[in-house]
Amino acid sequence: MTSAAYDVLGIGNAIVDILAHAEDDFLKAHGLDKGAMALVDADRAAELYAKVGPAVECSGGSAANTIAGLASLGGRGAFIGKVADDQLGGVFRHDIQALGIAFETKPATDSAPTATSLVLVSPDAERTMQTYLGACVELGPDDIDEDMVGAAAVTYLEGYLWDPPAAKEAFLKASAIAHAKGRKVSLSLSDAFCVERHRGDFLELIAGHVDILFANEDEIISLYQADEFDAALQAVRGHCDIVALTRGPKGSVVLAGDEVHVVDADLVARLVDTTGAGDAYAAGFLFGLSKGDAMARCAHIGNVAAGEVIQHLGARPDRPLKELVQAKLGNA
Amino acid sequence: MTSAAYDVLGIGNAIVDILAHAEDDFLKAHGLDKGAMALVDADRAAELYAKVGPAVECSGGSAANTIAGLASLGGRGAFIGKVADDQLGGVFRHDIQALGIAFETKPATDSAPTATSLVLVSPDAERTMQTYLGACVELGPDDIDEDMVGAAAVTYLEGYLWDPPAAKEAFLKASAIAHAKGRKVSLSLSDAFCVERHRGDFLELIAGHVDILFANEDEIISLYQADEFDAALQAVRGHCDIVALTRGPKGSVVLAGDEVHVVDADLVARLVDTTGAGDAYAAGFLFGLSKGDAMARCAHIGNVAAGEVIQHLGARPDRPLKELVQAKLGNA
Numbered sequence: 001m002t003s004a005a006y007d008v009l010g011i012g013n014a015i016v017d018i019l020a021h022a023e024d025d026f027l028k029a030h031g032l033d034k035g036a037m038a039l040v041d042a043d044r045a046a047e048l049y050a051k052v053g054p055a056v057e058c059s060g061g062s063a064a065n066t067i068a069g070l071a072s073l074g075g076r077g078a079f080i081g082k083v084a085d086d087q088l089g090g091v092f093r094h095d096i097q098a099l100g101i102a103f104e105t106k107p108a109t110d111s112a113p114t115a116t117s118l119v120l121v122s123p124d125a126e127r128t129m130q131t132y133l134g135a136c137v138e139l140g141p142d143d144i145d146e147d148m149v150g151a152a153a154v155t156y157l158e159g160y161l162w163d164p165p166a167a168k169e170a171f172l173k174a175s176a177i178a179h180a181k182g183r184k185v186s187l188s189l190s191d192a193f194c195v196e197r198h199r200g201d202f203l204e205l206i207a208g209h210v211d212i213l214f215a216n217e218d219e220i221i222s223l224y225q226a227d228e229f230d231a232a233l234q235a236v237r238g239h240c241d242i243v244a245l246t247r248g249p250k251g252s253v254v255l256a257g258d259e260v261h262v263v264d265a266d267l268v269a270r271l272v273d274t275t276g277a278g279d280a281y282a283a284g285f286l287f288g289l290s291k292g293d294a295m296a297r298c299a300h301i302g303n304v305a306a307g308e309v310i311q312h313l314g315a316r317p318d319r320p321l322k323e324l325v326q327a328k329l330g331n332a
Numbered sequence: 333m334t335s336a337a338y339d340v341l342g343i344g345n346a347i348v349d350i351l352a353h354a355e356d357d358f359l360k361a362h363g364l365d366k367g368a369m370a371l372v373d374a375d376r377a378a379e380l381y382a383k384v385g386p387a388v389e390c391s392g393g394s395a396a397n398t399i400a401g402l403a404s405l406g407g408r409g410a411f412i413g414k415v416a417d418d419q420l421g422g423v424f425r426h427d428i429q430a431l432g433i434a435f436e437t438k439p440a441t442d443s444a445p446t447a448t449s450l451v452l453v454s455p456d457a458e459r460t461m462q463t464y465l466g467a468c469v470e471l472g473p474d475d476i477d478e479d480m481v482g483a484a485a486v487t488y489l490e491g492y493l494w495d496p497p498a499a500k501e502a503f504l505k506a507s508a509i510a511h512a513k514g515r516k517v518s519l520s521l522s523d524a525f526c527v528e529r530h531r532g533d534f535l536e537l538i539a540g541h542v543d544i545l546f547a548n549e550d551e552i553i554s555l556y557q558a559d560e561f562d563a564a565l566q567a568v569r570g571h572c573d574i575v576a577l578t579r580g581p582k583g584s585v586v587l588a589g590d591e592v593h594v595v596d597a598d599l600v601a602r603l604v605d606t607t608g609a610g611d612a613y614a615a616g617f618l619f620g621l622s623k624g625d626a627m628a629r630c631a632h633i634g635n636v637a638a639g640e641v642i643q644h645l646g647a648r649p650d651r652p653l654k655e656l657v658q659a660k661l662g663n664a
Contacts, residue, residue, distance in 0.1 A: 021651075049426060050426070052430065053430045053431070054391065054400065054426075054427040054430050054431060054648060055423075055426065055427060055430075056388060056389065056390050056646060057388070057389035057390070057423060058388050058389070059386065068386070086419055087418055087419040087420050087445065088419050091387075091389060094381060094382070094386075094387065095386040095387060098384065098385045098386050098387075099385070099386060113419065313650075314388060316386060318645075319353075
């Protein structure tokens with residue numbers, strides 16, 4: 001096996017986030033599940049957008065956020081995802097390439113516009129997302145570049161990819177290539193409702209195809225239809241080489257072979273917007289892994305990265321994570 | 333004269349800001365004048381955008397920011413400005429209408445795209461802007477709605493309007509209508525380089541057409557080619573009913589007939605990005621004026637509004653200014 005040109009290749013939905021503040025009453029009045037990601041069509045997206053206050057646009061997308069975080073830590077990242085050939089597609093492309101990330105997926109032409117996610121941030125910093133997949137439904141197996149997958153130590157896939165039908169095939173193709181080339185496959189479960197939609201597929205994947213699994217408490221409980229966190233933890237043990245389970249302010253639990261680590265969160269002074277917290281944790285964890293760090297340090301780097309993004313509006317780091325990790329954790 | 337349906341009608345360039353962090357070395361290397369607004373063509377805009385790091389998109393435009401601030405204070409605002417019929421035009425329209433502002437200007441079709449301003453924020457929070465006017469050059473006298481101007485107690489114009497050629501005529505038409513209807517005309521000088529470009533026109537305007545003038549220290553010094561602030565202050569005295577001169581952390585000076593007020597700034601804990609500080613000051617000042625407040629209170633409201641927008645990235649308020657003014661200044 002040749003040495004990897006990329007630490008992590010992310011494959012995911014290429015989305016521009018539209019961030020607006022919203023009171024909980026607004027969520028209730030419009031039947032929105034607080035904390036969840038719901039898929040909406042173009043009309044519903046336009047209807048909700050018209051009802052929210054002034055917004056800010058930032059590049060988003062779960063796996064894309066993770067690769068952005070990895071690059072901000074100093075890691076070598078690549079991304080595959082589908083934008084349209086429009087202004088917001090240009091914004092997404094700029095923001096990912098500006099971090100030095102390899103992004104060569106051809107934009108869709110004559111397609112729906114670039115995907116947007118209306119991210120409603122509650123006063124308690126929880127976020128609720130309404131995603132219009134737009135051009136993301138055009139992502140398919142042909143977009144998976146075999147050389148790029150082969151050149152990445154880890155191929156990282158978001159569970160949300162299970163929503164657009166052709167992306168699932170892209171996902172499986174990438175996973176097969178990665179393993180054939182002796183590389184690792186990582187999956188993030190993305191969202192508890194997403195797990196509800198695709199539970200059977202995810203269980204099968206985790207049993208047979210995933211080396212490194214990321215999930216938050218709600219997602220892992222949903223996956224195993226467990227009553228509580230510990231029951232889900234026992235259920236997932238042994239299914240993947242590494243399982244990193246995040247629990248918000250309660251920190252994270254990492255399972256790796258016989259090792260079990262319970263690592264405290266990096267508590268922050270000013271909680272503003274939790275969008276992207278899980279994505280940033282995965283970025284930090286995978287970055288540590290690429291350096292051969294011990295499991296607990298991987299989790300700590302994940303915590304520092306997540307701690308940064310929840311202190312401001314938007315899912316991607318606002319300042320270089322590399323310096324922050326150096327200041328908080330020092331060298332390994 | 334009938335009572336006004338709008339407290340302020342703003343007329344200005346309809347712009348979406350692209351905000352990115354940049355070190356001073358970057359500004360120097362690319363020959364950018366720190367703190368200034370420079371006009372660039374599409375190629376130069378694309379070239380610079382490709383060189384900056386990840387960015388965030390927010391609606392901007394000087395007069396538009398002022399009307400957004402006014403609305404956030406609880407004032408009744410209207411806006412005239414030209415976007416294209418594209419995604420960023422939709423973003424601009426959403427953000428202004430979401431604040432309850434009347435915005436009925438027809439978008440340009442088959443035109444250049446919606447204007448963007450690449451706003452580079454330095455570590456010291458100063459901002460440097462590279463503006464591509466795009467569809468703004470399509471704004472002309474036909475876009476000035478006589479009824480809307482007549483319905484506004486104050487018509488507020490940004491000096492930047494002098495840059496796109498047809499907008500100047502729109503500006504003069506609006507000013508003539510406002511005065512014919514017994515309304516007030518207000519002008520913001522916008523930028524010292526903008527004053528350089530249009531000094532003769534601005535001096536003539538101020539002498540004959542402007543009732544309420546806003547300028548910062550650099551702009552008023554440039555206008556009168558003065559050696560220092562006090563000399564410029566003496567030069568402008570008596571030319572308009574009200575002159576409000578802002579000086580950043582040194583506060584503002586207000587001239588109104590015989591009255592002269594020197595009002596301290598609202599010093600903030602966390603200076604992040606000065607983009608929109610002057611626009612927000614004008615918003616607060618004009619809001620106070622609409623309520624019949626004393627000059628010093630108008631300046632204080634301006635200071636509170638400016639103090640809010642410089643504490644975060646982006647030129648528009650991130651939380652309702654109405655509540656902030658109530659908390660800081662109480663009722664008049």
